[in-house]
Structures are given as structure tokens and as C-alpha cells.
Amino acid sequence: MSVDSIFVHKMWNDHELSKMVPGGVPFPMLSDGGGKVGTIYGVYSAEAGVENRGRFIIDPDGVIQGYEVLTPPVGRNVSETIRQVQAFQHVRNSKGAEATPSGWKPGKLTLKPGPDLVGKVWEVWKTSMESD
Amino acid sequence: MSEEIPAGCARPTGGPVGEPDPREKQEPSAAPKEVKTMIEVGKKAPDFTAPAYQKGKLTNFKLSDHLGKWVLLCFYPGDFTFV
Numbered sequence: 001m002s003v004d005s006i007f008v009h010k011m012w013n014d015h016e017l018s019k020m021v022p023g024g025v026p027f028p029m030l031s032d033g034g035g036k037v038g039t040i041y042g043v044y045s046a047e048a049g050v051e052n053r054g055r056f057i058i059d060p061d062g063v064i065q066g067y068e069v070l071t072p073p074v075g076r077n078v079s080e081t082i083r084q085v086q087a088f089q090h091v092r093n094s095k096g097a098e099a100t101p102s103g104w105k106p107g108k109l110t111l112k113p114g115p116d117l118v119g120k121v122w123e124v125w126k127t128s129m130e131s132d
Numbered sequence: 133m134s135e136e137i138p139a140g141c142a143r144p145t146g147g148p149v150g151e152p153d154p155r156e157k158q159e160p161s162a163a164p165k166e167v168k169t170m171i172e173v174g175k176k177a178p179d180f181t182a183p184a185y186q187k188g189k190l191t192n193f194k195l196s197d198h199l200g201k202w203v204l205l206c207f208y209p210g211d212f213t214f215v
Contacts (some may be wrong), residue, residue, distance in 0.1 A: 010185045041178070
């Protein structure tokens with residue numbers, strides 16, 4: 001979503017993005033002229049007249065599980081976003097019985113929060129697991 | 133002579149020049165418009181509609197039409213920008 005019109009979105013998709021992604025952008029490119037939606041989400045800069053790089057993970061109940069907002073010059077890390085979505089999906093599928101520690105990726109150890117785990121995280125989770 | 137616009141990520145914008153419009157001063161000086169953002173993790177995402185371009189079609193997107201699915205909502209400064 002940006003303040004550009006859907007016609008500019010079409011031009012950008014047809015003339016540039018489709019050269020990076022075969023078939024073009026598969027998902028909807030949304031237009032927010034005037035920044036009304038961006039304002040509600042706290043990402044619209046009235047001074048610059050554009051939207052900052054805001055990214056919101058919204059679950060199937062319509063609840064915001066996480067967000068990140070960057071100023072324009074620095075791009076995002078898409079793989080970190082995907083990792084977060086996978087982690088939220090895993091937690092949701094476990095109905096809250098499991099939690100994902102720092103650096104979790106699919107297939108790695110999860111934690112089962114409860115009284116037994118208090119003071120014992122160090123036994124099951126090592127700092128090296130954060131980045132491997 | 134026109135000044136060259138430096139390349140940046142934000143879309144260049146203009147604005148009025150010269151004396152401020154006297155009509156603006158007559159506006160009642162109500163409390164500055166404060167826009168509350170309602171964003172909090174664990175809370176409902178504010179619903180909205182927006183025109184959309186997707187795969188050759190112009191459609192209308194409504195966030196609440198996508199309940200039951202995970203949605204990744206991304207904002208960015210402008211089409212044809214870098215990063």
C-alpha cells in the first residue's frame with residue numbers, strides 16, 4: 001500500500017516489477033491516496049506526504065500480532081518477516097501450548113511455558129541456538 | 133532556473149508559495165487535529181477498504197473480507213522508488 005494511484009501501481013508492476021518477479025506481483029497492490037489508512041496505522045508522514053515502511057502481521061481473527069516500521073531509506077528483511085509469520089502460525093496451531101524462543105525457525109525446539117520451565121530455560125535453550 | 137531535485141526515497145512534493153492565504157487565518161482555531169492511531173499488538177487491526185491493482189484487474193480490497201487468512205499489510209513510500 002502506498003499513496004500512489006492504482007494506475008501508477010499498474011505501470012510499476014508492468015514496467016519494472018514484472019522484470020524482477022516472473023508474472024508480476026501476485027498480491028493486491030493497494031492505493032491510499034491522502035494517506036487515510038496509513039494515518040490510522042501510524043505510518044503516514046503528513047510532512048513528506050508518503051507512507052513509511054510499515055509492515056503488519058494480521059492473524060485469521062483480524063488481530064495484529066506484530067508490526068515493524070522503518071523510515072524510507074532502509075529496506076526490510078523479508079525472510080525475517082516470513083520467519084515471524086511461521087512462528088505465529090506455529091504458536092496458533094499449538095493453541096498457545098508452545099512458544100518460540102529467540103531465533104526459532106520451523107523444525108527447531110519450542111518451549112512449553114509453565115511452572116516447570118521457570119529458571120530452567122538455560123537447560124534446554126542455548127544462546128548459540130539464536131543464530132544457527 | 134529550476135533546481136534539480138536530489139534523488140531520494142520520499143516522493144518530492146510541493147506546496148503554496150508566497151504570503152499565507154488570509155482566509156486560512158480566519159479559520160476558528162480549534163484544538164489541533166490529533167489523529168489517534170489505534171495500533172497495538174494483540175488488538176484488532178482497523179478495518180479499511182482501498183482500491184487495488186492485482187494481476188491486470190482493478191478491484192476494491194476490504195481487509196475484513198480476508199478474515200480466516202493471515203494477512204501481511206505492507207506500506208512503502210512510493211512506486212518506482214529504490215530499496
